[in-house]
Amino acid sequence: MSRHDVFERLRAWDEGGAIPNGHTLPWLRATAADRLVLAFVRMGGESSPWGIAIGRPDAPPEFFTCAEPRNADLHAAFVLAAADALLRHVEHPSLLPDDERLMLLAMEAPLRARVRLRQLWVPGPSHLDMLHFLDFRYTHANTGEPKVVRRLQAFGRACGWLFRESTRPGQVRVFDATARLRRAYTFPAEPARQSHLGYLLAWLVPGRTRDERLADAREREGLPVSVTMSPAYERAVLEPLVTRYNAARDDAPAQAAVAREIHDALVPELRRRWELTAQAMSILDADTRESNPHLDAVIDLGSAECFHEYWKNEAKGLDPSLSDEQRRYLVHDPETDYAPARAARRYFAHLHAAELAAGELVHGDATLAEQSLDAGNGFRGTIRAVEREAIAGKKSGPILWTIECSADDSLRLREETSVCLVGARKRIGRIRSLVTVGAVRTVVLQMTDGLTRRALPDVPEAADVAAHVGTTVTFLEQAAAGFTQMKIFRVGHTDGPGAWLTHAAPLPEPSPPVRIQANLLELVKSLQ
């Protein structure tokens, strides 16, 4: 929580409602066809869903429930019924004709274009966790009819991938509606309270006073929106029904009737969660702010992740010539990465995603740029001199910009750091020197890229003294996303540092055993 967040919360309290956070939204608005809204409820203490509401935002959702979620067979049947909608959403290759699947597998681009804007919306973090639990439960399902087992496993893997994707920084595929609202607005409430979707939505109702919104928010807070239902509701309504259901195990018609009652009791709970999510989505869609104009790279990375981390392996796994053992290596295990190098790759992939999102979006949103400056990741000042360094024996030396800034501003950059100009990000300079005298910090930049009109047609050339001297400029640290991306691939090399310890094959020969010598002097002599 930064000073900026705390201050904005005070301002929101002053305004009496939620206030916009930033000048843009860091995601694109997708069409209803590209969106799926998903909500769960669970039985208290269980880690699998009891009910699922799923559907496109422009149509009523479908509700799936299970009368007794502790019964593994019933649970599998219920999940199977709900699986198709999610698998369709992720374009699972088993739902495609063979020729189309093979074409998409061979040509990456069409599949990436198809899933580019797909979005899954859930009410909050506990619903994302439920995706992880479904991964645990069904990715390794192994009992039942083979066709059913394969579908359950595919569903488990889809849930697992969506859960993992939700943890990738900057991703725009899996949307926790509560977190997205908090990203888009600052709410005048303590952070602990802001984990309730209904509570947040009450602060966004227009045309009300602060007290009216606060009263509404408190009332809405009483209705649970996480996957867990109210214990009172479970005790009063659901527990007696489940008891009756289990007692009627020898009477199929009676049991079916109670199952319907359980379904009817769960639907309102599911519906509320689903509708709140759709409502949050509508509010964000109706926001007057544009999407960040620098989102393309972030979305491209998301579609590449979808193809390489999920779809490609799913499609390969459908190859009938593969043995079960070969297929196993195509599956991401919910509990482990197996190989340290694979874990390291994912670590660097996440780091790359974070750097890419931060580095790109900051140029499309003035608020992000200000926050970055506040954090000391750049500087703002007035250009005092533009000159060419004289180097003996050379016709022309590098262009140097001398910029004066306030010494009171925080700055964590050091000499040799590369920085880029906000508003013309291709113009890059390297900090030559940083000198502070009194209240003035003088930064000398050696301009390295984006110097000419050819590189930046709308900006005066870097050497144009008259155009630059006296103007105020903002420089931010240049994102080094490409460097981290390189590590993603290099970490898997078998000849890199540390590979002998983790994944090089075959492992190096162990050192020959050394004879133990009691006399240390003799030992040292023998080593020489």
Next chain:
Amino acid sequence: MRRDVRRRLEQYASNPRCEANVISAVHDVPMEAVARSLGFEVAVGQSPFALLRGQQFERSIFRDDAVRLRRALITQKVLPANAAGFVDFRMARNDGPYPNLDASRAAFLQRLGAFAKTVGEARLQLPTILAGPTLMVPGKAILPDGLFAIDVLTVHPQPRPAPIVLRVGEVKVYPDRGGFTDAAELSSTRAQAGLYVHALRVELQQSKLAQHFAVADDGFLVLTRPSFNLPSVRGAEDLQHQAERAAVMFDRVLRIAERTLPADSATDDVPTTRRQAVVDAPKQYADGCLAFCELAAHCQQEALARGLPAALGDDLGRFLGPITLHRALELLHGAAPQHDVERDLVARIS
């Protein structure tokens, strides 16, 4: 009074800065009763399904001489591969042999005394898992004589003269998802286990058994495997700092417990005079109150009415310091600062 004080200690630890909470926990005046007396609607209780699952899980890991738990403890190297032996100190309502906490504690101390006397091979073959041993709260801090049962202890005998090592374990029903396991849950579970480490050390001291036993600084957590009713053990959990924190907490509780409150009731009803003591005590609302206290909404409203910045978050409370929300808004709208603290705030927000 509730003699099983585990919940009360958790309540105390949740916000030790709030005097009302401290009095409620130490003197056992349930907040639920206080909230009802003030006319608030109170939603209490746990999910009946969750309670059942918790009981089933605990029974399942201790069933058949704790075979499931032992297997998991051996896999995680908490116990050696040849570990054997199980002693059950749980109460009858939890499938154990003892009718109450007093009987459980007496049996536990007696067994520890017997362990201390063992020598040679017998010492190395002591039972390695103890379920539900009961401890007395040190120094009778929680009036009148608090007792609580810890979930599980493992015994690690060593040849004399080395002491027998006892290792504390805490059983929870929430799922272990590796790095995705709920951090808040883990933190609270470790705090609870650290409290038991401290309490066990003091109990051994008081029972004059300390020279024969050493309580390990590390412990283990027993969680569930997601979607299965099997234990997932996290070993080598460092509890040293949590135990030190518990020692400080007990010391404070001891001092608070010395304050007298109006007499107890012989029935389950909480006398008005005792409730009033909590109502009248100063309250300190914090973000964490939402998670455990029935008065949280009431306290937040009061804090907002008084303009206390913590009502909008602990971080805002730290940001504004002694300046009220009302005054902060005036300063935000251009009012002239009156003293250094206000001048500092204006400098920070301008």
